[in-house]
Amino acid sequence: MSATVSEPLLSVRDLVKHFPITEGVVRRKKVGAVRAVDGVSFDVMRGETLGIVGETGCGKSTTARLIARLLEPTSGEVRFKGEDVLALRGAALKPLRREVQMVFQDPYGSLNPRKTVGSIIAEPFAIHGLQTGDGARRRSVQELMEQVGLNPEHYNRFPHEFSGGQRQRIGVARAVALRPKLIIADEPVSALDVSIQAQILNLLRDLQRDLGLTMIFIAHDLSVVRHMCDRVAVMYLGTVVELGDNEPLYARPQHPYTGALLSAVPVVSAGRRGERQLLAGDVPSPADPPRACRFHTRCPKAQELCSREAPPLEDKETGTLAACHFPLGQPASGSASSSSST
Amino acid sequence: MTALLEVSDLRVQFATDDGVVRAVDGVSYSVHAGRTLGIVGESGSGKSVGALTVMGLTRAENTTVTGSVMFGGEDLLALPDARLRAIRGNEIAMIFQDPLSSLHPYYRVGDQLVEAVRTHRDATRPAARERAVELLDLVGIPDAHRRAREYPHEFSGGMRQRAMIAMALANDPKLLIADEPTTALDVTVQAQILDLLERLQRELGMAIVIITHDLGVVAEVADDIAVMYAGRIVERAPAATLFDAPRHPYTWGLLGSIPRMDANRGAPLAPIAGRPPSLISRPSGCAFHPRCPYVQDSHTRVDPLLEPVAGEPGHDVACLLDDSRRRALWAELDAVRGGAAA
Numbered sequence: 001m002s003a004t005v006s007e008p009l010l011s012v013r014d015l016v017k018h019f020p021i022t023e024g025v026v027r028r029k030k031v032g033a034v035r036a037v038d039g040v041s042f043d044v045m046r047g048e049t050l051g052i053v054g055e056t057g058c059g060k061s062t063t064a065r066l067i068a069r070l071l072e073p074t075s076g077e078v079r080f081k082g083e084d085v086l087a088l089r090g091a092a093l094k095p096l097r098r099e100v101q102m103v104f105q106d107p108y109g110s111l112n113p114r115k116t117v118g119s120i121i122a123e124p125f126a127i128h129g130l131q132t133g134d135g136a137r138r139r140s141v142q143e144l145m146e147q148v149g150l151n152p153e154h155y156n157r158f159p160h161e162f163s164g165g166q167r168q169r170i171g172v173a174r175a176v177a178l179r180p181k182l183i184i185a186d187e188p189v190s191a192l193d194v195s196i197q198a199q200i201l202n203l204l205r206d207l208q209r210d211l212g213l214t215m216i217f218i219a220h221d222l223s224v225v226r227h228m229c230d231r232v233a234v235m236y237l238g239t240v241v242e243l244g245d246n247e248p249l250y251a252r253p254q255h256p257y258t259g260a261l262l263s264a265v266p267v268v269s270a271g272r273r274g275e276r277q278l279l280a281g282d283v284p285s286p287a288d289p290p291r292a293c294r295f296h297t298r299c300p301k302a303q304e305l306c307s308r309e310a311p312p313l314e315d316k317e318t319g320t321l322a323a324c325h326f327p328l329g330q331p332a333s334g335s336a337s338s339s340s341s342t
Numbered sequence: 343m344t345a346l347l348e349v350s351d352l353r354v355q356f357a358t359d360d361g362v363v364r365a366v367d368g369v370s371y372s373v374h375a376g377r378t379l380g381i382v383g384e385s386g387s388g389k390s391v392g393a394l395t396v397m398g399l400t401r402a403e404n405t406t407v408t409g410s411v412m413f414g415g416e417d418l419l420a421l422p423d424a425r426l427r428a429i430r431g432n433e434i435a436m437i438f439q440d441p442l443s444s445l446h447p448y449y450r451v452g453d454q455l456v457e458a459v460r461t462h463r464d465a466t467r468p469a470a471r472e473r474a475v476e477l478l479d480l481v482g483i484p485d486a487h488r489r490a491r492e493y494p495h496e497f498s499g500g501m502r503q504r505a506m507i508a509m510a511l512a513n514d515p516k517l518l519i520a521d522e523p524t525t526a527l528d529v530t531v532q533a534q535i536l537d538l539l540e541r542l543q544r545e546l547g548m549a550i551v552i553i554t555h556d557l558g559v560v561a562e563v564a565d566d567i568a569v570m571y572a573g574r575i576v577e578r579a580p581a582a583t584l585f586d587a588p589r590h591p592y593t594w595g596l597l598g599s600i601p602r603m604d605a606n607r608g609a610p611l612a613p614i615a616g617r618p619p620s621l622i623s624r625p626s627g628c629a630f631h632p633r634c635p636y637v638q639d640s641h642t643r644v645d646p647l648l649e650p651v652a653g654e655p656g657h658d659v660a661c662l663l664d665d666s667r668r669r670a671l672w673a674e675l676d677a678v679r680g681g682a683a684a
Contacts, residue, residue, distance in 0.1 A: 266558025
């Protein structure tokens with residue numbers, strides 16, 4: 001990634017979001033904070049897909065919402081095309097809203113049930129005052145419907161008349177309506193059946209190619225992320241623990257958490273059993289994360305240093321950046337520990 | 343060897359305002375002690391309704407159930423409610439997808455386990471309490487004594503599912519039915535739970551029926567796999583055979599729909615066109631014909647039977663294509679998928 005000469009489309013630096021925990025009804029007193037996102041940095045290059053993986057509560061969705069300015073960060077910096085996004089207020093936000101669009105997980109909850117599909121997809125045009133004139137707007141919407149594989153004749157139908165997969169297509173049509181530069185897809189296929197999931201993944205890949213989109217693809221499913229993404233960021237308890245190109249990250253994970261995550265993915269073929277590298281216990285609470293390296297309480301390789309000093313995210317010379325004092329190393333030399341056996 | 347559970351020609355129909363829903367439409371299978379049967383299917387394939395019916399949990403006014411479910415020499419479908427209650431939670435136990443809504447929020451976890459024990463056994467309260475702690479310990483909950491006094495909301499998702507499994511095991515069941523036991527869990531927790539189920543089966547020798555939409559999960563734990571579509575089993579085989587030499591186009595479609603960790607990631611996914619049919623108006627002939635790429639004229643009229651594949655014991659398929667054609671088609675598909683032989 002250091003070889004890329006062009007400047008990144010999006011650059012995130014030390015992004016932090018703490019949700020306050022309060023006590024008391026009349027006089028609300030802050031007693032702590034959920035550190036949902038706690039110092040996240042990465043770049044997204046033009047035309048690429050960056051995957052963010054991690055388990056429930058790791059902060060991946062919060063990160064997405066911070067970038068889209070749906071949440072206000074506690075601190076940090078988000079630059080889109082070199083411009084400081086967090087400094088934008090009011091009307092100045094509108095161009096950003098046009099160029100950064102989201103696709104949400106739940107195709108049932110993210111579409112207004114009282115509006116027709118036509119008006120749902122046309123809403124971005126209405127908000128931004130584009131394609132005025134009923135004829136033009138209707139034509140654009142029907143083109144979009146065609147593009148995402150919906151029947152344009154269903155323009156006047158309501159969301160409940162569509163299946164889950166079709167609803168997700170509606171969500172995608174709405175997101176690409178304004179020809180955005182960046183699409184943030186937050187678990188776009190998690191609610192769908194496998195056969196439908198593949199249809200939506202193919203659609204996203206086709207659209208990205210045809211429209212030259214840049215994408216942040218958030219998912220908990222590592223095989224889906226491997227399929228979709230050029231680069232991958234692995235998050236654990238609000239921090240990025242490993243970041244790198246798809247191929248080396250999956251082939252030679254450096255962070256023990258990445259290794260454990262990969263070995264936990266069920267392999268769809270017969271005859272592989274009993275090689276899972278199990279992590280002990282549960283993910284600690286983000287309201288009270290472990291000191292120093294956050295993974296040290298569950299890490300099979302943890303040593304005393306890990307509870308004393310937080311490891312920086314640095315180049316491990318295997319193709320990825322990892323935040324670990326004792327990375328897994330090359331698979332051949334890492335035989336002492338049970339690195340990913342997939 | 344006689345089967346522990348023998349389901350024959352099970353049919354479950356629900357009368358609704360929109361028409362008769364034929365949720366399960368002639369399903370037969372058997373499960374042997376110490377073995378694991380995986381039932382795979384998408385939403386609405388009838389996989390859960392079939393399992394609920396075995397447990398007698400679909401007995402309602404608008405429901406018609408025919409066929410037989412033989413367990414220990416008795417037809418469970420013909421048993422009066424009281425007798426069924428004596429078997430349910432005792433000799434046959436079930437765990438569900440969502441452990442939070444399966445546990446009572448108001449009672450301590452230990453007390454709920456005590457109830458499960460005392461419903462079926464003549465145990466004193468202290469003896470049942472001891473058993474409860476022993477069960478929590480068995481399923482790998484650390485500090486079981488203390489955790490038994492906690493409420494479900496104090497447990498993490500994985501711990502709740504462990505508690506549910508403990509409750510299911512309270513009376514040493516011969517058969518455990520697990521309906522999407524890991525769907526709500528993160529992948530590393532899923533690995534822990536699958537590992538636990540395998541260990542318990544080894545230690546206790548019970549039979550397991552695991553119902554899931556995830557081919558990866560059945561690949562990990564099942565000895566035999568049945569694939570359901572529109573209320574019927576369309577293919578059944580030992581796990582190795584199902585992944586190495588599947589014979590039904592729907593199974594091919596499912597396998598082609600999932601991004602695999604060992605496949606070439608440049609290749610697009612091969613999803614199944616369309617979506618699952620309505621169970622109110624099942625398509626004529628082969629129910630898969632509207633989505634099948636190899637459909638022929640006669641397939642819209644003739645209903646395929648689940649028949650043995652020549653030369654492959656334990657492998658049955660309900661498909662009207664002839665066997666040599668199916669072999670040739672699969673060989674072609676397998677090669678296209680990058681020859682990603684595991």
